[in-house]
Structure formats: C-alpha cells, structure tokens
Amino acid sequence: MSVGEDRAFGIAPSNPFVLAFAYLRDAAERSVLFWDVMRQRADEHRKRSLQTAPHVLDYAFEILRDGRNFERPVNYALLRIVPPAGEEISTTRRPFVVIDPRAGHGPGIGGFKADSEIGEALRAGHPCYFVGFTADPMPGQTIEDIVRAEAVFLEHVISLHPDADGKPCVIGNCQAGWAVMILAALRPELFGPIIIAGAPLSYWAGVRGRNPMRYSAGLLGGSWLTAFTSDMGGGKFDGSWLVQNFENQNPANTLWSKQYNVYSKIDTEASRYLDFERWWGRHVNLNAEEMQFIVDKLFVGNRLAAGHIRTSEGNAVDLRNIRSPIVVFCSKGDNITPPQQALGWILDLYSDVDEIRSYGQTIVYTVHETVGHLGIFVSSGVAKKEYREFAGNIDLIDLLPPGLYEATFEHADDAADAALVCGDWVMHCRERTLDDIRAMGGNTSDDERRFATVARVSEINLSLYRTFVQPAIRASMTPQAAEWLRQVHPQRMQYALFSNLNPLMKPIAELAEQIRTHRSPVSADNPFLLAQEAVSGQIVSALDAWRDHQEKLSESIFLAVYGSPVLQAAVGIDRTAAWSNRPEESPLHRELLQLRAAELRSHISSGGLLEAAIRGLIFVGMAQEGIDERALHALRLIRPRTEGALLTLAQFKAMAREQFDLLLLDQEAALAAIPGLLPADAGQRSESLAVIRDIVSAGGEVTPEAGRRLARVQQLFGAVGTN
Structure with a gap:
C-alpha cells in the first residue's frame, strides 16, 4: 500500500505504520531495481570486453588511417566524424582534432554526447576528427611511436583541407595533453591553436594540504612499483590500476555516493549512470615501456617542462619551440590535475611575460571554480560554456599577440554590444603576468628539493629492482598467469560478479520488470526517507574525514622523509644551492x-x-x-x-x-x-x-x-x- 493509496481506505497518511510500510516497499523496489542496474552494467562491460576497439562516441565516423599498419605500428587510429543531419560544416573553417586520454579507459569521452568537445566544434561549423585507440597496445610500441603516428594523422588532416583558414586546432585531454605538447614542440608547423584540458604538465606542482596525489610516488619509493606491476602483467600495465588510483582520491564517492545516488534516484538516474559506466568500466592496457616513460619522465622526474626529455634521435623536447597559441583549461575543483600542475610549466620555462613574447608564444588559460577532473571532459555545462566559446572564437585566440592571457566568460545578457555576441557568453582574454599564476600557490625551494630527492630515490630503487628482482619475476610469469591477474583485479571483478554469468542475478531482470510495471515510489517528505538521506550524509562525512586524515598523514610523512638532510645528502641533493628546474636559455x-x-x-x-x-x-x-x-x-x-x-x-x-x-x-x-x-x-x-x-x-x-x-x-x- 503506497501513501497515495492509503487515503482510499480512510487511513491517515501520517500514521507511522503506514509511512513505514510505504518506505519499506519503496526501499525493497529500489533495491531490486538497483541490482538490475548493476546487472545491466556488468553485462555491458562483458559485451564490450569482447570488442577490439570499444568506444563511447555518439557520432558516426569513418577510419582514415590505422596506426596498426604503420612501419612502427601503434594501436591508434584517425577517424573522421560524420556530421549529424542538420549540422552545416564549412570546408574553409579550420578542422578540429580531438585526442582522448589513454589513461586506463577506452576512447570516446570527448564526443560521447551532443554537448561535448566534438559536438561544439561541429556546431561551430568546423570539420572534426578524432584520434582513438584499441584496448591493447601493439608489441613494442612506445610513447615516441605514438607521437610520430599522431604527426602522420595531422599531416593527413592538413592534406584534406588545403583551403582551410588555418592549421588544425588540436584538443588534448588529460594524458593526451602532454603528448600533444611533446609533438607540438617537435613539429610546430603541424598545429593551429592547441587546447590542453586537465593535463598535468608540471606534476610536482601543487599546494600543501590540497594536492596529496603528487606525494604518491615518494611514499611508494618511486617507480619500481610500476615496473613490478608491468612485469606481473607479462609486459603490459593494466589500466585498471590507474582507474583505482583515481577512485582512491575520493573514497566517499567510490565506496558510497556514486552507488547511493543511483539507488536513491533509481527512477531517473539509471540511464545517465549506465551511459557513463560504458566508458568508466572499460579498461585498456599500456606497454611496460609506455607506462615507465610516463612515470619516470613526467610524474616522478618532472622532466618535460625542464626540457630534459630527448627523442631516440637525440632531439630535445623544448616546449618553448611551440609556435601555436596554447589554451590551458583547468579547474580548482580538480584534485587530479590542479591548476598548479596545469600551469606550473609556464613558471618553469619563463622568467616573465617578455620572455614568453620573445619566443613568439601566446598562452591563454582559464580556471574553472568548481568542476572536477572528469567534469572538464564530460560536463554538459562546461561543453556549453567553455568549449562552445573556444570553438566559436578559435580565430580570436589565433590572432592574439604573443603573451599571457586569462580567458574569462561574461553572460551575454550583461554585455554591451549584444549584437556582436554569438551565443550565451562573451569570452574575454585579459593580459596577465607570471605573478597571477604564482598567486595560485605552489612549492617553495625546499619542496622542490624534496621532489628532486624523490626522483633520485626512484632511480636507485628502480635500478635495484631491475638488478635483483625483475629477472626472477619475468622468468616465472606466464601469459596465462598475467591474464588471470588482470581478470581478478577488483576493478574488473566488481563487474563480473553481477553479470548474468552469476546464476543469482538471473531472476533479477524479470523481477525488476514487474516492479517497473507496478512501481510505488514513496513521497519525498516521508520521515523514513529523510532519515535515510541523513544516514547517507553521515557516511559521506565519515569517509571524507577518513580521507582528510590519511592525506594529512601522508603529507606529513612525505615532508619529513624527503626533507631529511641525511637522505638528501645521500642521494646528492645540494641543500645549500638555490634550486631551479628551469632549462638553460639557448x-x-x-x-x-x-x-x-x-x-x-x-x-x-x-x-x-x-x-x-x-x-x-x-x-x-x-x-x-x-x-x-x-x-x-x-x-x-x-x-x-x-x-x-x-x-x-x-x-x-x-x-x-x-x-x-x-x-x-x-x-x-x-x-x-x-x-x-x-x-x-x-x-x-x-x-x-x-x-x-x-x-x-x-x-x-x-x-x-x-x-x-x-x-x-x-x-x-x-x-x-x-x-
């Protein structure tokens, strides 16, 4: 009997027994529907795991170049996005090329719905291309191979648009952002404006008490664990570990809020949740060499901004060689790539704005106030505002004189000359100095020495691991054992346990269908439902408190251990010299x-x-x-x-x-x-x-x-x- 039905029997809806019965019935129905959603999620994961190149693109496409056929094969491909009916694409507008991150998940998040990076580029009339990848890397493929393949992709796009009003605008999301910057430094002639979103180019940077993820390498003793994980994977690094690291940053959401949100809003939230999980639950692999490069050169070594990365041909990767405008999009709400990590490379490379101008560089940054790391790529609000403005005003960005600018957005209703505004927002590019970036907070010289100490310790531990442990691990690990370890990873098991392969889940689908036919949701003011919400809030608060305690403890341990004069002296860090990570002026x-x-x-x-x-x-x-x-x-x-x-x-x-x-x-x-x-x-x-x-x-x-x-x-x- 629902609360709506009890009036027909003359029973007061305030009767606690009636309210309790209505709540219990609703809770039981929501429970069955919730587990049916988990079943659908698991079955979708199982189905997609059988595909060679699963993706979540919401657009039709055609494959133009397949990197698996290159002289140095890679598991990347160039796709042309087929514009939806009604979208008018101009052949003279510069093309957009969106590159998704290969950071544990499959491709497509840059265009998995209409309000997305690809969607906004198409809406602005630009031809659009996408660089995606398959779930498994090609044997022997390296980061340098991928960079070279992306150069071939851009050359192909340029050849298709000889009459375009500019070179392609390239969007690099997260991990793809620093890969794009490496290529742009080596082949600047291929690029129009570059948009890097949520990309950690200066991984050491951050603020004490707010950015604990950067301490992880130090607390784990460096990158030896990356090598060990790759060896246990038979030469492949399982992307599930990257996803797990991400989820560990917010245990309240991982362990409770994400699932509770579906359970408490089961009648409206299931579809959105399943759409997101199609991407979130599809994990990809990286070659051991790829992952070791990422950790040693970027995360632990912080070598990109310092110009200490060289290609196999001996060419230095100097970000000052980039000639295209660079747009950096980051957020204060991003605990994976905070603004300091997204913008710190500018402080590493330049002493002032005049030096930026001397290299002919134009750098535009915009800092969102609240959106999290994933929201930078998947939020409809961000797509309709920031990406719509970037796509609609890419020529403005390309025409900006060299220098440093901050892009801000004013609602069109508040702007003068509204007839000159296209859309709901007006983008302003205001001149800034390096002091504006420094004002966001960052490391002291002592902090930089601590991270430099981590880099030295990591090199020592990795060398010890490779000498004394790695040979035995590689000799004993078979391909079958490596695959079994991947399948029993907790990130994968949470899907496998709730699929139709589990006989206990088979009756759920039929029961859920019956419940949907006769659904009796409880009223929003039911006191038992309100109590449920209060308990949920307490669980979230407890998990947040536990996370905050762990982060403070981790930071304290890191600062104490790597600030030790004895350890720094032992690994050759000079405490008396002024610390600088800046590359030398040529x-x-x-x-x-x-x-x-x-x-x-x-x-x-x-x-x-x-x-x-x-x-x-x-x-x-x-x-x-x-x-x-x-x-x-x-x-x-x-x-x-x-x-x-x-x-x-x-x-x-x-x-x-x-x-x-x-x-x-x-x-x-x-x-x-x-x-x-x-x-x-x-x-x-x-x-x-x-x-x-x-x-x-x-x-x-x-x-x-x-x-x-x-x-x-x-x-x-x-x-x-x-x-």
Missing part, C-alpha cells in the same frame, strides 16, 4: 632574437594603409584591459571593407603579429612611421580610422588611456607625408 635563441630585432627595424617603414591601420589599432588596444570576442566579430564584419580581405587568415595573422612586435621593439619609431605608410586619399584614411574606432569600441567601454591613444592615432592619420 645561445642560439639569443642570436635569433638579435637577428629578428634587426629585421624588424628594417620593416618599420614598410607597408601601406593596412599595416598602418593594424599598427594603430594594436597601439590603442594595448591600453585596454584585454580583447574579447566582440572585437573579433567587429573585425570580421569590417574586414571586407579593408585590404585585409585580400589576405588569408594566416597572412593576416603574420602581418598583425609583426606590427605588434614593431611596437614592442620601438614604439615611438613605429608610431612616427605611420604617416609615411598612409595614402594621400583622405577618404581612405577616414575609412580606416572609422574601422579602428568601431573595433576598439566593440569590446565595451574604452579606457581613458585607450582614448588618449586613439586621439594620437587620429593625429597621425591626419599628418600624411610628414614622415
């Missing part, structure tokens, strides 16, 4: 800067009306607080009225960057040369001034300094031939 770079400066000086008086207008526009814009999409949209509307219509986007970008560099090199000389670039036709000069005023005012209120600069530009445009 003498060749200094020489190239001098040559570039001389070349720029020779171009100060070169050009015509377009160069003069862009130089004047940049001079005024440098006094604004930043650039936003309204200015870019105004430029798109105005560009046909100027000589810029004759240039490709790449040519226009190169010209605009040269004018910016001229103003940085010698502002007064660059301004004094403007009258000599102008035509005698007063009408043309007046039209160009109108263009400058329209673009400057499109971004909202003009600052007083920008107003003064605009007046100076007007004077210069009236002084024709005085140069």
Whole structure:
C-alpha cells in the first residue's frame, strides 16, 4: 500500500505504520531495481570486453588511417566524424582534432554526447576528427611511436583541407595533453591553436594540504612499483590500476555516493549512470615501456617542462619551440590535475611575460571554480560554456599577440554590444603576468628539493629492482598467469560478479520488470526517507574525514622523509644551492632574437594603409584591459571593407603579429612611421580610422588611456607625408 493509496481506505497518511510500510516497499523496489542496474552494467562491460576497439562516441565516423599498419605500428587510429543531419560544416573553417586520454579507459569521452568537445566544434561549423585507440597496445610500441603516428594523422588532416583558414586546432585531454605538447614542440608547423584540458604538465606542482596525489610516488619509493606491476602483467600495465588510483582520491564517492545516488534516484538516474559506466568500466592496457616513460619522465622526474626529455634521435623536447597559441583549461575543483600542475610549466620555462613574447608564444588559460577532473571532459555545462566559446572564437585566440592571457566568460545578457555576441557568453582574454599564476600557490625551494630527492630515490630503487628482482619475476610469469591477474583485479571483478554469468542475478531482470510495471515510489517528505538521506550524509562525512586524515598523514610523512638532510645528502641533493628546474636559455635563441630585432627595424617603414591601420589599432588596444570576442566579430564584419580581405587568415595573422612586435621593439619609431605608410586619399584614411574606432569600441567601454591613444592615432592619420 503506497501513501497515495492509503487515503482510499480512510487511513491517515501520517500514521507511522503506514509511512513505514510505504518506505519499506519503496526501499525493497529500489533495491531490486538497483541490482538490475548493476546487472545491466556488468553485462555491458562483458559485451564490450569482447570488442577490439570499444568506444563511447555518439557520432558516426569513418577510419582514415590505422596506426596498426604503420612501419612502427601503434594501436591508434584517425577517424573522421560524420556530421549529424542538420549540422552545416564549412570546408574553409579550420578542422578540429580531438585526442582522448589513454589513461586506463577506452576512447570516446570527448564526443560521447551532443554537448561535448566534438559536438561544439561541429556546431561551430568546423570539420572534426578524432584520434582513438584499441584496448591493447601493439608489441613494442612506445610513447615516441605514438607521437610520430599522431604527426602522420595531422599531416593527413592538413592534406584534406588545403583551403582551410588555418592549421588544425588540436584538443588534448588529460594524458593526451602532454603528448600533444611533446609533438607540438617537435613539429610546430603541424598545429593551429592547441587546447590542453586537465593535463598535468608540471606534476610536482601543487599546494600543501590540497594536492596529496603528487606525494604518491615518494611514499611508494618511486617507480619500481610500476615496473613490478608491468612485469606481473607479462609486459603490459593494466589500466585498471590507474582507474583505482583515481577512485582512491575520493573514497566517499567510490565506496558510497556514486552507488547511493543511483539507488536513491533509481527512477531517473539509471540511464545517465549506465551511459557513463560504458566508458568508466572499460579498461585498456599500456606497454611496460609506455607506462615507465610516463612515470619516470613526467610524474616522478618532472622532466618535460625542464626540457630534459630527448627523442631516440637525440632531439630535445623544448616546449618553448611551440609556435601555436596554447589554451590551458583547468579547474580548482580538480584534485587530479590542479591548476598548479596545469600551469606550473609556464613558471618553469619563463622568467616573465617578455620572455614568453620573445619566443613568439601566446598562452591563454582559464580556471574553472568548481568542476572536477572528469567534469572538464564530460560536463554538459562546461561543453556549453567553455568549449562552445573556444570553438566559436578559435580565430580570436589565433590572432592574439604573443603573451599571457586569462580567458574569462561574461553572460551575454550583461554585455554591451549584444549584437556582436554569438551565443550565451562573451569570452574575454585579459593580459596577465607570471605573478597571477604564482598567486595560485605552489612549492617553495625546499619542496622542490624534496621532489628532486624523490626522483633520485626512484632511480636507485628502480635500478635495484631491475638488478635483483625483475629477472626472477619475468622468468616465472606466464601469459596465462598475467591474464588471470588482470581478470581478478577488483576493478574488473566488481563487474563480473553481477553479470548474468552469476546464476543469482538471473531472476533479477524479470523481477525488476514487474516492479517497473507496478512501481510505488514513496513521497519525498516521508520521515523514513529523510532519515535515510541523513544516514547517507553521515557516511559521506565519515569517509571524507577518513580521507582528510590519511592525506594529512601522508603529507606529513612525505615532508619529513624527503626533507631529511641525511637522505638528501645521500642521494646528492645540494641543500645549500638555490634550486631551479628551469632549462638553460639557448645561445642560439639569443642570436635569433638579435637577428629578428634587426629585421624588424628594417620593416618599420614598410607597408601601406593596412599595416598602418593594424599598427594603430594594436597601439590603442594595448591600453585596454584585454580583447574579447566582440572585437573579433567587429573585425570580421569590417574586414571586407579593408585590404585585409585580400589576405588569408594566416597572412593576416603574420602581418598583425609583426606590427605588434614593431611596437614592442620601438614604439615611438613605429608610431612616427605611420604617416609615411598612409595614402594621400583622405577618404581612405577616414575609412580606416572609422574601422579602428568601431573595433576598439566593440569590446565595451574604452579606457581613458585607450582614448588618449586613439586621439594620437587620429593625429597621425591626419599628418600624411610628414614622415
């Protein structure tokens, strides 16, 4: 008898026995339905485990290049996403290439629903491609092989779009982010803007009391355990361990909240839960060499930002070689890749913003306030806001002058010039300095020494393991034993136990179907249901308290052990020297800067009306607080009225960057040369001034300094031939 039914019998719904009966009936029904969801989840996992390349892409696709057929085969492939009906794709828009992380899960999370990275790129009219992978690596494949394969993929995409207005925009999620950065450093000519989301490029970085995962390697004695796990897997590292490490960061969610949320909302939550578990529950493998590279070079060694990684051909991976704009997307709510790890490489590489500019680099970062690590890739809210703005304004990002910027988002209803806004948000790119990144918190020099000590200890322990233990493990481990260990991993067993292979689960499906037909949910104000919620909250609080205690204890042990002067001295860490992880400045770079400066000086008086207008526009814009999409949209509307219509986007970008560099090199000389670039036709000069005023005012209120600069530009445009 449900609460709705008891009124027909004249029984007061406040009767505690009636309320208890209604709750118990609902709880029993929810229990059966919950276990049926677990059965469906397990059967889906079993079905997908039989597939060679399971994925969760929500789009039709065609395979263009299969890396398994390359000279150095890899388990990666390039897919072309077939646009859904109704999506208009422009052949002249730059293509987007989305690369998913191979960090324990299968591919597809970048496009597993309409509100996703792929979905937003298609909605903005860009051709879209996806780089996915199979569940098992090819024998002998390495990280370097994968990087080379991705270079082949990008070359193929570029060849398919000879008339595109720019090189591909590449999105690298999580683990794929640092792989993309390695390739961009080695082959910068292949890339348009790069978006790296939730990617740990500076793994040592973090804040005490908030980012405990970075201590794991030190507490486990370094990377020897990675080698041991790979040896027990017969030369393969089981991605289930990576998933388990992730889940260990939030025991309350892993052990209780995720399942309880399904149980308590069984009538509405089951479908969403099963969709996510299709991805979350499909684990992939990595070769031992791949995983050892990741742990030794990135997680423990932190060598990427320092420029200490070299290819087999001896080429150094220097992130300062990247010439494309880099967009870093991170979140304060991400306990896997906090903002310090996503942005710390900038502090490792550069001393100030002028040095960023000297390398011709444009770096844009945006920091979400709350979303967690997975939310960066799977949240519909993030897709509709951040990724929609990135896709819709990728040309704005590509046209930004070199420097450091923070992308912020203002709701369109609160913005001026709403006619110039496409969508619900306005993206602003505001100039920042390295102090803005340092203000987020980070390590002291003593902390850096501790992590350097971990790296040395890890090398010693790994060497000892390889010398005294590894030969025996490899000799005794058979392929059958390795496969059995993979199958009995807790991450896999939680699925196997609840599938239809378990005879106890077979009656569940039939009983669940009967319950759905006669479902009697309890009312939301039932006191027993409210008590259930209260108990759940207490369980979560207890698990959170246990996690916080463990994290504090782990941090204390790490700081004490690796801060020991005896240990640091034993492994060769000098406590008296100032610690720095920065790569040395290249003498060749200094020489190239001098040559570039001389070349720029020779171009100060070169050009015509377009160069003069862009130089004047940049001079005024440098006094604004930043650039936003309204200015870019105004430029798109105005560009046909100027000589810029004759240039490709790449040519226009190169010209605009040269004018910016001229103003940085010698502002007064660059301004004094403007009258000599102008035509005698007063009408043309007046039209160009109108263009400058329209673009400057499109971004909202003009600052007083920008107003003064605009007046100076007007004077210069009236002084024709005085140069």
